Amino acid sequence: MSYKSIVVHLDTSARSHQRLEMALQLAHRFHARLTGLFSTYVPPRHAFVVMAGTAEYYTAHERLRHEKAAALERLFHAEIARAKVGGQWVAVDGYANDVVPPYARLADLIVLGQSDPTDPESFIAEQFVEHIVLSAGRPALLVPCAGSAPSPGKHVLIAWDGSREATRAVHDALPFLEHAAKVTLLTVHTSGDQPPRARIPGADIALTIARHGVKVDVRELNVEHGASVGDVLLSQVSDLGCDMIVMGAYAHSRLHEVILGGATRTMLQSMTVPVLLSH
Incomplete structure (x- = not known):
């Protein structure tokens, strides 16, 4: 691909x-x-x-x-x-x-x-x-509108929450993942999350990605209820040295106004590295 x-x-x-x-x-x-x-x-x-x-x-x-x-x-x-x-x-x-x-x-x-x-x-x-x-x-x-932006994709961070949008983003990003030197798949858990059985585990989607010849490091992070998932992702990008984020864009329309999910809004406003969004 x-x-x-x-x-x-x-x-x-x-x-x-x-x-x-x-x-x-x-x-x-x-x-x-x-x-x-x-x-x-x-x-x-x-x-x-x-x-x-x-x-x-x-x-x-x-x-x-x-x-x-x-x-x-x-x-x-x-x-x-x-x-x-x-x-x-x-x-x-x-x-x-x-x-x-x-x-x-x-x-x-x-x-x-x-x-x-x-x-x-x-x-x-x-x-x-x-x-x-x-x-x-x-x-x-x-x-991003700030900083230098060299060609991305050496170390890719996948934001995984098991949703349709995240699944779409993973498959849309396969060309980047196949070229990457390192891929980290991160799931951020909060106390308000859905029960574990209702969410596709990161290890399962990592196995699907691995069939494309991509080695994936699977991580899970627990944060306090109310924490900004977008801010957590940006913090992990800095800590892990990632140069690209892959994530699903969640949104719905209300009275013809685009209402975006919190993590998507955070990325659009505060991204520090290129972000591949898919909906």
């Missing part, structure tokens, strides 16, 4: 070039074709109709957006030529939550950037990352 088509979302944010570099490394590792998908925040035209002089602002915004897209496209083609990776450039117009998912669904893996509160250019759409993760039907690799 391998990823043969990778889509990397690109925009005008400061971390876009680093995200492209990681996607290039992954495309080279997996012998995959890389699509650079350019999509940025597009202000709704109707919002400017009622204000005098805003038509000129909208036109100037569009012109600047196309200029930045052209510069990034030139960089993309230069970089895939340098890396000897096959690829294509796609620039899409429109509301990102509508126009990005169809391209993400055509890929084996989509690479996204974490929203950066210090960089206004990283805002693409309301709950953009959450929307893509939950609607694409494909695994999404999220790149």
Whole structure:
């Protein structure tokens, strides 16, 4: 199993070039074709109709957006030529939550950037990352907005809770697991957990993974009731020296608002290493 088509979302944010570099490394590792998908925040035209002089602002915004897209496209083609990776450039117009998912669904893996509160250019759409993760039907690799982000996957931490989402994430991450030097599968127990018989043990899913030639170190951790599982995972990443997390993304919709599970929210806000999320 391998990823043969990778889509990397690109925009005008400061971390876009680093995200492209990681996607290039992954495309080279997996012998995959890389699509650079350019999509940025597009202000709704109707919002400017009622204000005098805003038509000129909208036109100037569009012109600047196309200029930045052209510069990034030139960089993309230069970089895939340098890396000897096959690829294509796609620039899409429109509301990102509508126009990005169809391209993400055509890929084996989509690479996204974490929203950066210090960089206004990283805002693409309301709950953009959450929307893509939950609607694409494909695994999404999220790149942190802080720190250096070398190609991940040397030591992978799997967050295992026996759920459908975690199971999906494990299988979606198999190309990474098969290339990893070390894989740690961690189950975090709290006093409010379901009875042991209702949860698939980590050792059982580790045996399934091992049939793919992956050696897995199975760990269990007991924490106090009310402890943040997301914070526990991030602490373990630091203690064990992991460079990537694999986990399921749990969510449901309430009144058209995406409501995420606690561990998923923590990762989206505080990730320190790339996180592969699958739903």
